[in-house]
């Protein structure tokens with residue numbers, strides 16, 4: 001069975017919520033999914049795919065996700081990877 005790791009950062013909870021929805025969608029497809037908030041000591045060994053979820057901070061992923069990518073750069077190159085951004089979309093009332 002394909003093993004997927006979702007690593008996310010989230011300050012106010014939106015990216016965490018999106019990550020949990022994504023996890024559920026993969027599980028419907030019978031994938032084994034591990035989900036974790038980003039830290040510097042996550043072991044991605046044994047996972048076929050790593051998906052990173054991050055809030056958009058000034059057009060970039062958060063510093064924590066940047067650190068995770070730097071620390072795991074070598075292993076990430078060997079895997080299938082995905083990345084999604086979560087951002088606040090203003091409506092007309094908010095100006």
Ligand SMILES: Cc1cc2nc3c(=O)[nH]c(=O)nc-3n(C[C@H](O)[C@H](O)[C@H](O)COP(=O)(O)O)c2cc1C
Pocket residue numbers: 009010011012013014015016055056057058059060086087088089
């Ligand atoms: C420090 C900081 C910088 C941000 N920069 C941007 C930005 O450049 N563009 C944008 O659309 N949203 C920006 N946002 C809004 C976040 O992307 C948005 O609130 C996101 O939903 C937060 O995700 P979270 O609930 O998982 O923390 C910023 C938020 C913070 C706290």
